[in-house]
Amino acid sequence: MYHPGPPRFLTTGERTELAPRDPNPDAAYAWRVADAPLDSEATVGNAPVTEFTPDVPGRYLIGLDAPDGDHLLTVRAFAASYEGVDVAGGSGTEIRDRDADGAPVDYAAQERHEGVGRPRVRVDASVAFDGGDSAGERAGEAVFTAVPTPNPDSALDAADLSVTFVVDDRDVGSAVAAGRTNPRDALDVSEDGRELRVPLDAVPDRLRVHAVAVARDPGADPRVGVADAAAVERADEGKSAVDDAGGEAILTPETPEFETRRLNDPPEWTRDASVYEVFVRTFADADEGAAFDAIAERIPRIADLGVDTLWLTPVLGHDGKPHGYNIVDFFDTADDLGDREEFEALVETAHDHGLRVLFDFVANHTARDHEWFEDAYRNPDSPYRDRYEWQASGEPDTYFDWELIANLNHANLDVRRFLLDVIDEWAPLVDGFRCDMAWAVPDSFWRELRDRVKDLDREFLLMDETIPYIPGFHEGMFDVHFDATLYFQLRQVGRGAEPASTVLDAVDQRAEIGFPDHAEFLQYIENHDETRYRVECGDAAAAAAGAAIMTLPGVPMVYAGQEIGQRGRRDAIAWENAREEVRDRYERLLATRRDHPALGPDGDLSRVDYHVASGDLSERPVVATGDVHPEDVVAFRRNGEDENLLVVLNFAPDDASVAADVAHGDRDLVTGERRVVEDADGTERLRVDDVTVVPVAER
DSSP states (O other): OOOOOSOEEEETTOOEEEOOSSOOTTSOOEEEEEEOOTTOOOOBOSSSSEEEOOOSSEEEEEEEEETTEEEEEEEEEEOOSSTTOOOOTTOSHHHHHSOGGGOSOOHHHHHTSSSOOOOEEEEEEEEEEEEEOTTSOEEEEEEEEEEEEOOTTOOOOGGGOEEEEEEOHHHHHHHHHTTOOOHHHHOEEOTTSSEEEEEGGGOOSEEEEEEEEEEOOTTSOOEEOOOEEEEEEEOOTTOOOOOOGGGOOBOOTTOTTEEEEESSSOOGGGGGOOEEEEOTTTSSOOOTTOHHHHHHHHHHHHHHHTOOEEEEOOOEEESSOTTOOSEEEEEEEOTTTOOHHHHHHHHHHHHHTTOEEEEEEEOSEEETTSHHHHHHHHOTTOTTGGGBOBOTTSSBOOSTTOTTEEEBOTTSHHHHHHHHHHHHHHGGGSSEEEEETGGGSOHHHHHHHHHHHHHHOTTOEEEEOOSSOOGGGGTTTOSEEEOHHHHHHHHHHHTTSSOTTHHHHHHHHHHHTTOOTTOEEEEOSOOTTSOOHHHHHOHHHHHHHHHHHHHSSSEEEEETTGGGTOOOSSSOOOGGGOOHHHHHHHHHHHHHHHHOGGGSTTSEEEEOOEEEEOSOTTOOOSSOOTTOOGGGEEEEEEEOSSOEEEEEEEOSSSOEEEEESSOBOSBOTTTOOBOEEEOTTOOEEEEESSEEEEEBOOO
């Protein structure tokens, strides 16, 4: 249906884009403000895709008159919490609207300006029965429970936070249309505001409930967190029980007619995922049109490395530039790589070897060689003219100095229809999308994309390239986020510009700026856009940085060639000159991470006290000399359900001797070697080259 999607949680003055879903470009759509706070003067525009900005706090209902009937969308607005600061409350809108020289901006810094950052919330659903009714339907309630968490920098307790629930307007409409009680008329919110209950006879096929946590620091405007959501669904008869983690549903013997699931959790498989990026045009030495086959031949070797997810840079028809992001044909593969059948065979080969495949989805622009643009550029009256954004000079809008592309106009229904058709074409073939330039595409489109693919496959992965990352992009949009913050900090450490301990600050920043605990992050030290880490920082730091992304909480990624010491960013991979010792190191690291869940997302990260000396065991001063400095080293704990681990990273070119203030084992889990040595006074230290991981001995 054309309904514009889930409810929106905004601050006053924050814009949100409104668009009919699954649009018919030839149909008529009309927006209105159906209800608003008494003192509001907010309006909506007349175009099919428009914007709304709440002007006072409170609840708004935005109406959409569409060919399939009238739809209502709830907008819940809170008092502005960024006075004098130009942000969009977790949206990409303001970033997208900046001029090319200013985008993207340091959004995280703005989020962390004065005061306390955003709180967080988790919403879970359950079903409670209390018997049956005269019609034979089991009586009971759908129960939605919210657990708010203060920002790590906040002085508030969880008890000081409030929660705002909103029932999804789409499901209200479905319940009423089915002759059921309106869920909003029947709901009951607990006295503490943490629990919402809806009688089961008011639950349609699916009931989704969204919630935000609100922090009210004394004398300050409220701080509103990223929304979370859960659903109760009527189960198909005979459906088998499945795990509820990662957005999947759970069906229990006590609740056979219903499923419950969380809507914003990443797919369960991503919790153990490790990604391998392939720059498709130089990965394999292949003749014109034979790249897919050549990549497929190397799949067994990729799988043997220990990764389980393959990210392929764009495979679609393009303008001849080697990166492939300037697309001219969104519905067919590039001639220089191979045909559609060969691409599908590559995906099948990857699946046969236990690798999932991520498709690089480009939604921001086309190449200037695209047939739409060629017609629009030479003809101001072209029917394609409104499908692009234009500068006053007559040139297309682009970002930075990208002269060979043109930004699409996402307010045009033909563009939206086209991109949705592209999604439908490729999503069934692959396991997820890596979404290029996600920060430059309106939020409303990403929300629709998520619902579209998740309704077909709950395990479909959505990964955003949003640099810097935006907490709001985990609100019904993406599962995994590029962690450019950690990437940058690892480069700073490798260059000697920052102490190694700052990588822990980078990880902490995720929660500090408002990401929920269930968000996942892609951790990398290089990719096709960046200089190789070893070229900029040297081999020793590269070894430690590679170990960092395997031992810190997140989804690690290896860029093709990184595992053999490749120096060229997009050059042909020098397989014949592979440094096997580097590959062996990555194989051991990936195996260690796989064998020890405490290193994965289920393991907590905590800091430990530690002291560093040089390689000379007779040296007592903490300040080291020579090629090892205390700031080259960082130690931390990863605490899992069944084991706790101590990790020490050393970015220096020489071994470090590290005494950690925690009882630990002496054998490195990565190499199997004994790592404990004693100094002249009998103090035990760990000898660390690039990384050492040892069990913590609990006292």
